[in-house]
Amino acid sequence: MSIAATQKRGFGSFLWDYLTTVDHKKIAHLYLFGGGFFFLLGGLEAMFIRIQLIKPENDFLSAGLYNEMITMHGTTMIFLAAMPLLLGLMNAVMPLQIGARDVAFPFLNSLGFWLFMFGGILLNCSWFLGGAPDAGWTSYAPLSIQSPGHGVDFYVLGLQISGAGTLIGGINFLVTVVTMRAPGMTYMRMPLFTWATFITSVLILFAFPALTVGLFLLMFDRMFGSAFFDVALGGNSIIWQHLFWIFGHPEVYILILPAFGLFSDIFSTFSRKRLFGYTAMVFATMLIAFLGFMVWAHHMFTVGLGPVANSIFAIATMAIAVPTGIKIFNWLATMWGGSIEINSAMLWSLGFIPTFTIGGMTGVMLGSSVADYQYHDTYFVVAHFHYVIVGGTVFGILAGLHYWWPKMFGRILNEMMGKISFWIFFIGFHLTFFVQHFLGLMGMPRRYWVFLEDQGLDMGNLVSTIGAFFMAVGVIVFLINIIYTAVKGEKPGDDPWGGRTLEWATASPPVYYNFKQLPLVRGLDPLWIEKTEGKGKMTPAEPVGDIHMPNSSILPFMMGLGFFIAGIGFIFQVDHSAWLIAVYAGMATAIGSMLIRSLKDDHGYHIHKEELEREAD
Amino acid sequence: MTDNTSTNKIDSFRKQKAKEEMKKQLITFALMIGFTLIAFAIVATEAMDKMFVVPILLILALVQVGFQFYYFMHLKDKGNEMPATMIYGGVWAAILTIVTLVVITWW
Numbered sequence: 001m002s003i004a005a006t007q008k009r010g011f012g013s014f015l016w017d018y019l020t021t022v023d024h025k026k027i028a029h030l031y032l033f034g035g036g037f038f039f040l041l042g043g044l045e046a047m048f049i050r051i052q053l054i055k056p057e058n059d060f061l062s063a064g065l066y067n068e069m070i071t072m073h074g075t076t077m078i079f080l081a082a083m084p085l086l087l088g089l090m091n092a093v094m095p096l097q098i099g100a101r102d103v104a105f106p107f108l109n110s111l112g113f114w115l116f117m118f119g120g121i122l123l124n125c126s127w128f129l130g131g132a133p134d135a136g137w138t139s140y141a142p143l144s145i146q147s148p149g150h151g152v153d154f155y156v157l158g159l160q161i162s163g164a165g166t167l168i169g170g171i172n173f174l175v176t177v178v179t180m181r182a183p184g185m186t187y188m189r190m191p192l193f194t195w196a197t198f199i200t201s202v203l204i205l206f207a208f209p210a211l212t213v214g215l216f217l218l219m220f221d222r223m224f225g226s227a228f229f230d231v232a233l234g235g236n237s238i239i240w241q242h243l244f245w246i247f248g249h250p251e252v253y254i255l256i257l258p259a260f261g262l263f264s265d266i267f268s269t270f271s272r273k274r275l276f277g278y279t280a281m282v283f284a285t286m287l288i289a290f291l292g293f294m295v296w297a298h299h300m301f302t303v304g305l306g307p308v309a310n311s312i313f314a315i316a317t318m319a320i321a322v323p324t325g326i327k328i329f330n331w332l333a334t335m336w337g338g339s340i341e342i343n344s345a346m347l348w349s350l351g352f353i354p355t356f357t358i359g360g361m362t363g364v365m366l367g368s369s370v371a372d373y374q375y376h377d378t379y380f381v382v383a384h385f386h387y388v389i390v391g392g393t394v395f396g397i398l399a400g401l402h403y404w405w406p407k408m409f410g411r412i413l414n415e416m417m418g419k420i421s422f423w424i425f426f427i428g429f430h431l432t433f434f435v436q437h438f439l440g441l442m443g444m445p446r447r448y449w450v451f452l453e454d455q456g457l458d459m460g461n462l463v464s465t466i467g468a469f470f471m472a473v474g475v476i477v478f479l480i481n482i483i484y485t486a487v488k489g490e491k492p493g494d495d496p497w498g499g500r501t502l503e504w505a506t507a508s509p510p511v512y513y514n515f516k517q518l519p520l521v522r523g524l525d526p527l528w529i530e531k532t533e534g535k536g537k538m539t540p541a542e543p544v545g546d547i548h549m550p551n552s553s554i555l556p557f558m559m560g561l562g563f564f565i566a567g568i569g570f571i572f573q574v575d576h577s578a579w580l581i582a583v584y585a586g587m588a589t590a591i592g593s594m595l596i597r598s599l600k601d602d603h604g605y606h607i608h609k610e611e612l613e614r615e616a617d
Numbered sequence: 618m619t620d621n622t623s624t625n626k627i628d629s630f631r632k633q634k635a636k637e638e639m640k641k642q643l644i645t646f647a648l649m650i651g652f653t654l655i656a657f658a659i660v661a662t663e664a665m666d667k668m669f670v671v672p673i674l675l676i677l678a679l680v681q682v683g684f685q686f687y688y689f690m691h692l693k694d695k696g697n698e699m700p701a702t703m704i705y706g707g708v709w710a711a712i713l714t715i716v717t718l719v720v721i722t723w724w
């Protein structure tokens with residue numbers, strides 16, 4: 001089937017190829033495309049929010065629509081943009097960095113993507129099917145229980161489906177790193193981005209079940225008359241907050257650790273130096289992940305947990321500043337005395353350091369439980385988390401895209417446009433969010449759709465909105481850059497940056513089996529070692545032999561589609577039982593596909609030694 | 618000829634190992650059924666005070682989980698350190714969560 005499909009030409013076969021692919025590099029393209037699409041959607045929602053707040057008592061959006069906007073902006077950016085974009089980069093690079101031919105479970109990799117994509121589409125269908133969710137991205141009970149219409153139902157089922165996809169992706173990466181490292185690639189020789197992928201996957205594995213449980217309880221409360229969060233019937237609405245933040249705090253590390261990893265790789269590459277304090281960096285990452293599970297209640301200081309609980313969580317929270325500080329200083333020390341090359345990837349990385357440090361500083365301020373009573377639910381919090389998530393994750397994604405674009409697509413992004421988009425976005429970002437710290441301290445509350453005139457908030461909000469337009473222009477320049485590069489971009493060869501890690505030892509873009517012969521790794525920064533010894537090429541660890549490859553499959557797509565249809569059915573079956581047909585049809589599609597997958601043996605195929613030898617090196 | 622004997626030796630060694638493994642599995646299986654019967658018996662006969670029954674049941678359950686992990690899921694075998702680390706990480710995260718919620722609620 002796969003061979004026939006690749007031999008046909010035209011758009012149909014191109015589409016079929018991507019729908020059925022199990023190749024980690026193509027799945028990376030899918031993740032980047034899907035995540036990029038939702039990023040633009042979330043950005044559009046952000047622009048609507050800022051336009052509404054451009055002047056006092058504006059009526060650009062109605063109050064209800066504003067609630068839907070802020071909910072969808074947050075949910076989309078976190079679950080459907082930032083995480084998939086990071087998963088895309090991990091898919092594109094991590095298997096190459098450990099010298100593997102693919103991930104451990106290529107089929108699951110594809111399934112993870114399609115579940116995410118269909119979950120995201122389901123969530124966004126709400127705009128056209130009676131209104132989007134409007135209870136905030138945290139969807140606190142009892143607000144989320146009482147929210148009329150189907151908005152929150154879309155939130156529950158959309159996130160449930162895409163969350164399952166993320167969980168599958170995380171487990172897949174874990175197994176890949178544990179079992180598929182090339183000969184000689186010990187744990188302490190793995191590049192920091194691979195380490196970050198590994199530890200992030202552990203976080204996904206342990207954090208997402210809490211969200212799954214919370215969403216199930218919410219689903220049963222809303223659709224099937226249970227009362228987990230209904231105080232009047234003996235439930236407890238605080239349980240939602242605990243479950244959500246037991247997931248939610250590790251989630252912010254799921255967003256930031258991969259960025260930390262790729263910044264480490266970028267700083268070391270463009271400073272022409274080994275990463276300073278490699279071991280400390282690895283253990284700092286682990287420590288952040290470990291501590292990340294015992295701080296969730298810092299989001300709940302004002303709930304009334306009592307002074308003892310608040311103090312414990314405050315101290316645990318501040319402890320995280322220590323490993324994070326270790327990282328910041330190690331990056332500075334990596335650059336210290338290096339022969340630094342400043343290009344777009346490096347600019348985003350350099351911009352990240354002060355931005356993220358400000359976000360970390362306000363984080364420690366918020367972590368002080370007594371002071372938090374003042375900051376809670378004001379724009380100070382909004383400013384804080386945009387400094388860490390945009391300044392960390394989004395800057396990281398953009399740095400990573402500039403850095404690995406030649407590896408992923410064979411063409412290098414235009415430097416000039418890269419620098420322009422960085423400066424416009426960077427200035428716009430600080431215009432938008434720096435002033436929000438002060439708006440918050442002056443008492444402007446989060447999530448309100450209007451503010452009153454002459455309360456000292458007019459100027460700040462205007463500046464903030466102007467900044468948002470700068471950010472939009474920065475993103476548009478980046479999009480133009482992508483199109484320009486696709487049409488006219490230079491082809492820089494396999495190793496444009498003087499890379500140190502294994503991904504730069506492959507072709508750009510890599511052949512579908514990545515490595516003809518698995519490379520022999522002789523230390524940290526394996527390619528750099530070979531370069532310094534005058535060889536410049538990896539030593540093969542095995543003779544040329546048959547390569548076992550997985551077959552493409554449409555089943556992951558069908559499973560995603562099935563759950564999507566079933567999700568729609570679940571949402572509307574409360575209105576009319578005829579919708580149960582959709583539940584049954586969707587579940588039949590999904591479970592039928594699983595049955596086919598289980599019962600029909602699919603052993604993949606071999607690329608034979610002779611074919612490999614015939615191909616030009 | 619020499620080849621043959623050495624493979625034979627390995628074969629008999631493997632058989633020996635497999636036999637021991639099977640024995641262990643069966644013993645564990647029997648023990649687990651025994652534990653389950655005891656648990657049922659304690660509750661059904663109402664022989665003990667509720668104060669004692671609950672902790673005893675929990676301990677029995679814990680031992681069974683241990684058997685499950687170490688004998689049936691082969692955590693005791695070599696080369697399974699990474700899964701073991703992961704499982705204990707998960708157990709740690711779960712315990713932490715439960716302890717915190719219990720303490721916050723009843724302390």
Ligand SMILES: [Cu+2]
Binds near residue numbers: 248249295298299
């Ligand atoms: Cu947190």
